[in-house]
Amino acid sequence: MKKRFKKQSWAALAIAVAMLSAAGCSAKSNTPSDSAASEAPQASGASGESAPQDVTISLGRVVGSDNKFKNGETIEDNVHTRWAKEKFGIDFKVDWSVGTGEAYTTKLRLLLNSNGKLPDVFTLSDPTLENQVVDSGKVMDITEAFDQYASPRLKELYAQYPEIWNTVSYDGKHYGLPTFNANSSFSVLWIRQDWLDKLGLQAPKTIEDMDKVMDAFVNQDPDGNGKKDTIGLSLSLKKGVSAVKDTFMVSSDFLFGHTAVPTYWTEGADGKLQYGSVQPSVKQGLVKLSEWMKKGYLDKDAGAMDEAKAAESFVQGKSGMVFGPTWMATYPFNADMKFDYKAVPIPAGIDGQMGFGSEPQSSVRFYFNKDFKHMDALFKYLDAIMGPGFYDPSSEFANGWAEGYDYVMVDGQPVYDSDKIPGGFVDVKKYTIYGNDIQTPKKELEVMAKLGRGEAPETPYEKYFAARPKKWAEAAAVLETYLDKAAVYDQFTGPPTPTMAEKGELLRKMENETFLKIIYGQESPDSFDSFVSKWNSSGGEQMTKEVNEWYESVKK
Amino acid sequence: MYEGRKSRLRLTRQLPLHLLILPSVVCLLVFNYAPMTGLLMAFKDYKARLGFWQSPWVGMKHLHYMFTYPDSTQVIWNTFLIASLKIAANTVVPILFALLLNEVRALFFKRSVQTLVYLPHFLSWVILGGILTDILGNKGIVNQLLSGIGLDPVFFLGDGNWFRFTVVVSDVWKEFGFSTIIYLAALTGINMSLYEAAEIDGATRLKQTLHVTLPAIVPVILVVGTLSLGNILNAGFDQIFNLYNPLVYREGDIIDTFVYRVGLMNGSFSFATAVGLFKSAVSFVLIVTAYRLAYRFGNYRIF
Numbered sequence: 001m002k003k004r005f006k007k008q009s010w011a012a013l014a015i016a017v018a019m020l021s022a023a024g025c026s027a028k029s030n031t032p033s034d035s036a037a038s039e040a041p042q043a044s045g046a047s048g049e050s051a052p053q054d055v056t057i058s059l060g061r062v063v064g065s066d067n068k069f070k071n072g073e074t075i076e077d078n079v080h081t082r083w084a085k086e087k088f089g090i091d092f093k094v095d096w097s098v099g100t101g102e103a104y105t106t107k108l109r110l111l112l113n114s115n116g117k118l119p120d121v122f123t124l125s126d127p128t129l130e131n132q133v134v135d136s137g138k139v140m141d142i143t144e145a146f147d148q149y150a151s152p153r154l155k156e157l158y159a160q161y162p163e164i165w166n167t168v169s170y171d172g173k174h175y176g177l178p179t180f181n182a183n184s185s186f187s188v189l190w191i192r193q194d195w196l197d198k199l200g201l202q203a204p205k206t207i208e209d210m211d212k213v214m215d216a217f218v219n220q221d222p223d224g225n226g227k228k229d230t231i232g233l234s235l236s237l238k239k240g241v242s243a244v245k246d247t248f249m250v251s252s253d254f255l256f257g258h259t260a261v262p263t264y265w266t267e268g269a270d271g272k273l274q275y276g277s278v279q280p281s282v283k284q285g286l287v288k289l290s291e292w293m294k295k296g297y298l299d300k301d302a303g304a305m306d307e308a309k310a311a312e313s314f315v316q317g318k319s320g321m322v323f324g325p326t327w328m329a330t331y332p333f334n335a336d337m338k339f340d341y342k343a344v345p346i347p348a349g350i351d352g353q354m355g356f357g358s359e360p361q362s363s364v365r366f367y368f369n370k371d372f373k374h375m376d377a378l379f380k381y382l383d384a385i386m387g388p389g390f391y392d393p394s395s396e397f398a399n400g401w402a403e404g405y406d407y408v409m410v411d412g413q414p415v416y417d418s419d420k421i422p423g424g425f426v427d428v429k430k431y432t433i434y435g436n437d438i439q440t441p442k443k444e445l446e447v448m449a450k451l452g453r454g455e456a457p458e459t460p461y462e463k464y465f466a467a468r469p470k471k472w473a474e475a476a477a478v479l480e481t482y483l484d485k486a487a488v489y490d491q492f493t494g495p496p497t498p499t500m501a502e503k504g505e506l507l508r509k510m511e512n513e514t515f516l517k518i519i520y521g522q523e524s525p526d527s528f529d530s531f532v533s534k535w536n537s538s539g540g541e542q543m544t545k546e547v548n549e550w551y552e553s554v555k556k
Numbered sequence: 557m558y559e560g561r562k563s564r565l566r567l568t569r570q571l572p573l574h575l576l577i578l579p580s581v582v583c584l585l586v587f588n589y590a591p592m593t594g595l596l597m598a599f600k601d602y603k604a605r606l607g608f609w610q611s612p613w614v615g616m617k618h619l620h621y622m623f624t625y626p627d628s629t630q631v632i633w634n635t636f637l638i639a640s641l642k643i644a645a646n647t648v649v650p651i652l653f654a655l656l657l658n659e660v661r662a663l664f665f666k667r668s669v670q671t672l673v674y675l676p677h678f679l680s681w682v683i684l685g686g687i688l689t690d691i692l693g694n695k696g697i698v699n700q701l702l703s704g705i706g707l708d709p710v711f712f713l714g715d716g717n718w719f720r721f722t723v724v725v726s727d728v729w730k731e732f733g734f735s736t737i738i739y740l741a742a743l744t745g746i747n748m749s750l751y752e753a754a755e756i757d758g759a760t761r762l763k764q765t766l767h768v769t770l771p772a773i774v775p776v777i778l779v780v781g782t783l784s785l786g787n788i789l790n791a792g793f794d795q796i797f798n799l800y801n802p803l804v805y806r807e808g809d810i811i812d813t814f815v816y817r818v819g820l821m822n823g824s825f826s827f828a829t830a831v832g833l834f835k836s837a838v839s840f841v842l843i844v845t846a847y848r849l850a851y852r853f854g855n856y857r858i859f
Contacts, residue, residue, distance in 0.1 A: 301693045304689055501822060502824070505818045505822045512805070520714065522803070
């Protein structure tokens with residue numbers, strides 16, 4: 001008897017263990033690259049001990065499901081790493097790899113907390129964490145290394161935009177290397193040229209022109225269906241009155257002009273940063289929006305619609321104008337829009353100047369382990385992989401990252417069609433230490449604008465972009481004429497201040513609520529003034545003080 | 557001596573069963589109980605740099621802050637109101653619908669209606685949010701009907717007075733078909749001879765419903781009602797998040813959306829945890845109370 005029970009117990013235990021381990025397996029199988037990556041070093045290490053200039057750079061890698069390999073390559077040994085080895089003697093050693101960008105940040109956060117070894121080079125895009133990384137004293141001050149080793153074109157670029165360093169500046173020293181955003185898309189006014197022609201109007205240049213044009217678009221039946229079913233301007237207010245930081249298209253910030261952009265911190269006349277949403281010009285802008293809402297120039301549902309929803313009215317031919325980036329030509333616009341629309345310069349805002357909230361100049365920063373010794377090799381490598389970002393025709397990556405991987409030469413021309421590439425398309429830029437193209441400001445815009453002006457594509461980049469919709473290129477040509485004049489940057493690029501962390505949401509909620517109620521006429525415009533004083537007393541004043549303390553500290 | 561042997565024998569006999577249940581218990585511990593350790597964060601000042609254990613203890617600071625936060629009362633009240641309305645409506649409507657559907661004799665009609673009304677349950681609020689924005693919009697079908705009968709259009713999603721109504725009705729519309737299933741199942745379990753007896757006594761269909769059908773499904777109503785009380789502070793994040801906007805913050809902002817904005821967007825993890833803990837505590841108390849009441853008055857044990 002007793003024996004039988006024992007047998008049963010063992011069987012049950014075996015089943016239980018099997019079930020548990022099955023659960024364990026399924027969890028593990030998400031990261032197959034882990035084991036591949038950890039085996040690789042022995043394989044490549046044997047061949048790489050010859051040349052004296054050899055350097056090893058340890059990295060953490062993101063190997064996502066969209067990261068393809070062929071010819072038996074791995075993230076540590078592939079066409080790109082072999083190129084880096086051959087050209088600069090660099091061995092990339094993968095300390096660890098994870099599946100997503102989010103997991104990458106988490107891993108770094110854990111390493112930081114547990115006093116683990118940070119990779120030699122890593123990237124971050126979260127100012128709070130970056131602040132902690134620098135605070136921990138584990139990353140290198142690269143001020144001298146940059147002066148010593150950065151290539152001339154890199155130095156020139158960073159000298160042109162000195163404020164880019166702000167996020168990594170502490171006591172005048174630079175603890176990381178910010179990378180630039182492309183800054184080539186924001187923003188233009190898309191307008192129905194056929195409606196303008198039909199009604200004998202010109203594209204608006206001022207807010208008064210906007211009044212006139214929108215009135216005609218709404219009341220003179222531009223689509224000729226006998227119904228009053230058109231609106232003047234598509235607008236999304238679901239996230240409040242905000243610019244590209246919060247509302248990536250179909251926003252309203254051009255209306256507020258250049259003096260103050262809602263939610264942006266900009267330098268005032270006294271050289272101090274001030275919060276855009278509480279400036280007097282914003283009140284005028286809100287009054288204007290409320291007037292437009294009342295007159296039916298805007299969609300009555302704007303407050304309940306997100307970006308994509310709000311853009312629909314323009315796509316469906318029911319709206320005369322929409323404000324947004326040049327790439328709207330590919331999304332949400334499409335080839336089924338069988339009417340004549342085009343991009344025009346934005347009209348001057350309520351303060352008489354052209355202005356709109358721009359994307360940040362930098363979103364991602366490189367950081368370097370303080371024990372890392374090979375900044376010279378790294379900067380050489382960086383300059384080489386930034387060739388495409390500079391749109392340098394002489395870059396060895398002008399056509400693509402590796403022939404036979406992301407392009408193939410057919411009759412002397414690069415072809416990017418996956419079917420033509422033996423073994424299929426593989427995105428080699430993901431093998432670089434940045435995992436993407438490192439952009440430089442406005443270079444993409446220059447290339448697109450050139451195409452938009454109808455000039456023949458010459459460089460490989462121009463030929464590559466020529467495949468993009470023509471309207472996109474034309475919009476770029478329009479944007480190029482006023483981008484520098486009109487772009488407003490959020491100049492607070494540091495980690496959230498203590499008051500911001502504590503009260504930021506409360507203040508933002510108050511702001512959005514007041515602004516939308518003013519626009520919808522549920523509250524009088526004068527409630528703006530009580531909002532401003534309440535904003536100041538509920539933490540806004542303290543926040544402004546802290547923001548300016550930060551600003552002082554980075555200007556040193 | 558004898559007692560001890562008996563219990564030991566019982567244990568040996570049941571050991572295989574205990575082992576079989578082990579994986580579930582381990583999973584439960586790992587995935588349901590272990591994460592509760594995170595609740596400690598509500599009493600710490602969590603700093604990502606210091607990590608979970610090293611972050612300093614701050615006691616009740618976050619809970620205190622929650623109750624002094626200017627918007628808290630409003631947000632808690634909104635949550636409570638919307639959730640209560642939802643619980644009430646989501647109990648009454650499915651019961652009524654099940655009773656009505658139960659009277660339908662045409663089987664094909666009954667089945668197709670049943671299938672049709674529970675379909676919305678499988679749509680996510682992200683999709684429904686878009687659909688509702690269209691349907692309830694200024695030029696949407698509802699407002700066209702309203703203007704057809706001479707009423708002014710209503711901004712359902714942007715007018716504070718209408719927003720809660722919209723939220724509750726759309727939630728009922730989405731869920732009532734699915735909740736009906738459970739009552740229909742209960743209805744089929746009623747002994748037919750009760751109806752026959754009632755009929756012989758001269759009861760009408762209405763009387764039969766009141767005195768036979770309803771009492772028979774009271775236990776099920778109690779179970780469903782008690783379990784749903786746990787949701788008294790769950791007003792439905794998915795739904796509100798996809799439908800609300802700054803115009804209706806005052807009437808539509810609920811604890812979950814508030815925690816999302818403060819905790820995740822603004823990075824105050826400890827504060828968000830404190831709010832979550834408060835929510836769970838309230839739900840727990842309510843469930844236990846409701847269970848006790850159901851036992852005392854309905855003489856019904858759920859657990």
